[in-house]
Amino acid sequence: MSYLHINGIRKVFGDVVATDHVELEIAQGEFMTFLGPSGSGKSTTLYIVAGFQDPTAGDIRLRGQSILNIPSHKRNIGMVFQRYTLFPHLSVAENVAFPLRVRRMNRAEIDDKVRRALALVRLDGLGERMPAKMSGGQQQRVALARALVYDPPVLLMDEPLSALDKKLREEIQHEIRRIHQETGVTILYVTHDQEEALRLSDRIAVFNQGKIEQVGTGPQLYASPATRFVADFVGDSAFLSGQVQDMTGTGATLRFADGTMLRDLPLHGAGRPGGAADLMLRPERIDLTPGRGREGASLPVTVEDVTFLGNSSTISARTPWGEVLAVRLTFGHPLLGQVRRGDRLTVQWQAQDAHAFARD
Amino acid sequence: MLMNFDKLGTWRWVLAGIAVLMALFLLLPIVFIVALSFGDSRWLIFPPPGWTMRWYHELFADPRWLQSAWTSARIAVVVMVLSVILGLLASFALVRGQFRGRAVLRAFFLTPMILPVVIIAVALYAFFLRIGLNGTFTGFVAAHLIVALPFSIIAITGALKTFDPAIEDAAILCGAHPWEARARVTLPAISHGVFSAAIFSFLISWDEVVLAIFMASPTLQTLPVRVWTTLRQDLTPVIAAASTLLVLLTVVLMIVAALIRKGKSR
Amino acid sequence: MLSFLMPARRGSGLGMALPALVLLLAFFVVPVTLLLTRSVTEPQPGLQNYETLLGSATYLRVFGNTFLVSGTVTLVTALIAFPVAWLLAITTPRLAGILFGIILLSMWTNLLARTYAWMVLLQQTGLINRMLMAVGVIDQPLQLTNNLIGVTIGMVYIMLPFMILPLYGVIRKIDPAILQAAALCGASKGQALRRVLLPLAAPGIASGALMVFVMSLGYFVTPALLGGTSNMMLAELIVQQVQSLVNWGMGAAAAFILLVVTLILYALQLRLFAGRGV
Numbered sequence: 001m002s003y004l005h006i007n008g009i010r011k012v013f014g015d016v017v018a019t020d021h022v023e024l025e026i027a028q029g030e031f032m033t034f035l036g037p038s039g040s041g042k043s044t045t046l047y048i049v050a051g052f053q054d055p056t057a058g059d060i061r062l063r064g065q066s067i068l069n070i071p072s073h074k075r076n077i078g079m080v081f082q083r084y085t086l087f088p089h090l091s092v093a094e095n096v097a098f099p100l101r102v103r104r105m106n107r108a109e110i111d112d113k114v115r116r117a118l119a120l121v122r123l124d125g126l127g128e129r130m131p132a133k134m135s136g137g138q139q140q141r142v143a144l145a146r147a148l149v150y151d152p153p154v155l156l157m158d159e160p161l162s163a164l165d166k167k168l169r170e171e172i173q174h175e176i177r178r179i180h181q182e183t184g185v186t187i188l189y190v191t192h193d194q195e196e197a198l199r200l201s202d203r204i205a206v207f208n209q210g211k212i213e214q215v216g217t218g219p220q221l222y223a224s225p226a227t228r229f230v231a232d233f234v235g236d237s238a239f240l241s242g243q244v245q246d247m248t249g250t251g252a253t254l255r256f257a258d259g260t261m262l263r264d265l266p267l268h269g270a271g272r273p274g275g276a277a278d279l280m281l282r283p284e285r286i287d288l289t290p291g292r293g294r295e296g297a298s299l300p301v302t303v304e305d306v307t308f309l310g311n312s313s314t315i316s317a318r319t320p321w322g323e324v325l326a327v328r329l330t331f332g333h334p335l336l337g338q339v340r341r342g343d344r345l346t347v348q349w350q351a352q353d354a355h356a357f358a359r360d
Numbered sequence: 361m362l363m364n365f366d367k368l369g370t371w372r373w374v375l376a377g378i379a380v381l382m383a384l385f386l387l388l389p390i391v392f393i394v395a396l397s398f399g400d401s402r403w404l405i406f407p408p409p410g411w412t413m414r415w416y417h418e419l420f421a422d423p424r425w426l427q428s429a430w431t432s433a434r435i436a437v438v439v440m441v442l443s444v445i446l447g448l449l450a451s452f453a454l455v456r457g458q459f460r461g462r463a464v465l466r467a468f469f470l471t472p473m474i475l476p477v478v479i480i481a482v483a484l485y486a487f488f489l490r491i492g493l494n495g496t497f498t499g500f501v502a503a504h505l506i507v508a509l510p511f512s513i514i515a516i517t518g519a520l521k522t523f524d525p526a527i528e529d530a531a532i533l534c535g536a537h538p539w540e541a542r543a544r545v546t547l548p549a550i551s552h553g554v555f556s557a558a559i560f561s562f563l564i565s566w567d568e569v570v571l572a573i574f575m576a577s578p579t580l581q582t583l584p585v586r587v588w589t590t591l592r593q594d595l596t597p598v599i600a601a602a603s604t605l606l607v608l609l610t611v612v613l614m615i616v617a618a619l620i621r622k623g624k625s626r
Numbered sequence: 627m628l629s630f631l632m633p634a635r636r637g638s639g640l641g642m643a644l645p646a647l648v649l650l651l652a653f654f655v656v657p658v659t660l661l662l663t664r665s666v667t668e669p670q671p672g673l674q675n676y677e678t679l680l681g682s683a684t685y686l687r688v689f690g691n692t693f694l695v696s697g698t699v700t701l702v703t704a705l706i707a708f709p710v711a712w713l714l715a716i717t718t719p720r721l722a723g724i725l726f727g728i729i730l731l732s733m734w735t736n737l738l739a740r741t742y743a744w745m746v747l748l749q750q751t752g753l754i755n756r757m758l759m760a761v762g763v764i765d766q767p768l769q770l771t772n773n774l775i776g777v778t779i780g781m782v783y784i785m786l787p788f789m790i791l792p793l794y795g796v797i798r799k800i801d802p803a804i805l806q807a808a809a810l811c812g813a814s815k816g817q818a819l820r821r822v823l824l825p826l827a828a829p830g831i832a833s834g835a836l837m838v839f840v841m842s843l844g845y846f847v848t849p850a851l852l853g854g855t856s857n858m859m860l861a862e863l864i865v866q867q868v869q870s871l872v873n874w875g876m877g878a879a880a881a882f883i884l885l886v887v888t889l890i891l892y893a894l895q896l897r898l899f900a901g902r903g904v
Contacts, residue, residue: 073541076535087545098544102540362822363805383728389744392743404746476888478884480654484653486664505653506654509650563734567738591738595749606736
């Protein structure tokens, strides 16, 4: 039995469907991230778990018990919000003590727990500070301490780092990982930043238009995206548009505008002969070679542009039928420094790195 | 260039001159009245031939002045409390509510502030004559509450709007009942708005003249009614003494308000 | 992100507005409605009260006085308030603080105390007249009270803060770079004032002017104390009809006219400034 079960959640606002049949089982101690663009239903799902919204249909079960009829303040769930939500009139220590005070704990126990929670987020000694005197990163650490101090069964985090700058964001991401490992708390994390999702999560649920497109570990999503949306959203990718020529047991054959054919491609989605389909290739999973290239997994290209990016260079390459795809060569690649605009070369890839997605 | 005082050239002397004259114009009556209250000329000659505390003695010797001040204070305190409570509730509805016509309701709540008081006074006078509230404490409170409430709502909604409701949500998730979250988190956070509402409401009731003239009875008079009736007879310096005390009260309240603002920003 | 959708408490919140709503209905809407109906029912049903009000020279003079005083007060306060608000917006915080303190002090000082001061200052033997005579501007004391001059001075005093504060709000928000740009474009100070600063401040001027005008129209205390009975304004007329003459029909009709004019101007102000956040 799963620890937290999001069971067929559907939420309708007026005539807008915010989430539809969201089904997810989360194990105890798991770090689960909801990844998706804004309006994809990830936050709505989180708010339903928090109890700020009631689902139109479906159920939320914690250790097998439905929690839908428990009001927010009795769910015992912890949450860190996107915006800074420290109580402005209370000091840091008083903020962290708040959940314990409303639970009528005794003074000594409160002091002890507050001290440990502040130590956990590495803010020891700052208990007397007022929130207004703290940086955004510090405020979110306090919010994290406040959400963890009462040992909630689930911690919800709604884009907690989106207001911070990149450097600080990465620093606190490390902290969150560490805290997750130290406490073993089950975390539901919402973000629209795929890098953040990949860095933090045990598993990621990719949301799109109110539905979960795919659930899996980061490497799973990256290596074998189930849909074109996931392929596009997780990692960099180029899409070359073609047409399904035929489909066999081993895969589909795609035909491109100039007549080029590529065979045995794994086809995702409801494809049919004659229907449109895209070939997805990741810039860092393809190679550039002066030779003929791998049979059935290569294309002749013309170099359009070369951009130096420090530890890698990106080469824009034009296919015979005129589409452009990006190729990333890491620093030290034998061809780097020799490739010029207008060179005729070949791109090649491993068979398992090519995916075809049927278009609806 | 026009928005930089140092670059205004000769114009800055014009601006500064006008501002100084305006400041003198605004201060003149207030300073004058304080000086007058200590002057020993019954005929209000200024500058007075000598100085005296006589008008203050007369003021405090006449029980009617103290009585009316006491009535004013009682009414103003009750109005202040009710205005803050109703204003708080209404502000939550206006800022956080999820119903249609919130904007209309807000405009409606503010109309007593826009309409000339004289209309409200005459209307309430007629109404209270009919239902027997004229000359009563309740009548006074109801009348003053009507004109104080819009100011209370403006002050509290102003504070509430800048308060992120997610903070209240956070308190609820921390385990506080929604009402506990409001009392322990939202209310302290908007306290500066609540204090302003209280001070505004108190001062409005305390200083209110027009409604009071209609609500008053020979046995129940507020301080402004007492001043008004005296003024209509003659310009005795006793009024200057009373006015000076009123100015003093205003200054004290302004300092309190400023201290609250400072405490808020600290 | 969606927190505007999630009040964390079910229900619309309308219930919390109920106490204030009931209070206003009972002690505001009902009394005002009852009063206004009396304008067409007393002494007998019909519009004769309005005919009398709008048809006789005596009452038309009251309307004339009201609009004349309100207009003059609005104009004078605007002329004083613009430079003061401008200075407040660009001067040091310390100086602005002192000026604001003075403005707020005068605004919150008891209305009757202020009016009493003006009654004494402006009377025939008062300080103003004696100073003017001492300087030699006049030989005879001027009649400054019991007429519209006194009313106007007293009301300008009361209304000034209500003009300065909104104007200050608008001018402070003007980006100084816009005026620097005007100067770089070759505009002289006069041109920059006329073509840039004034147009940008116009919403504040209009907003303050409408507010002062509306407040002046229905003002009672100052006209009653500083004006004479022969120079009545509208609010005084209403009170006189109701209190002295016990003529509820006429009083109610005058109140209704004042109410309509006020609401029209208020609606105009809302419409003019709805989108500007003034």
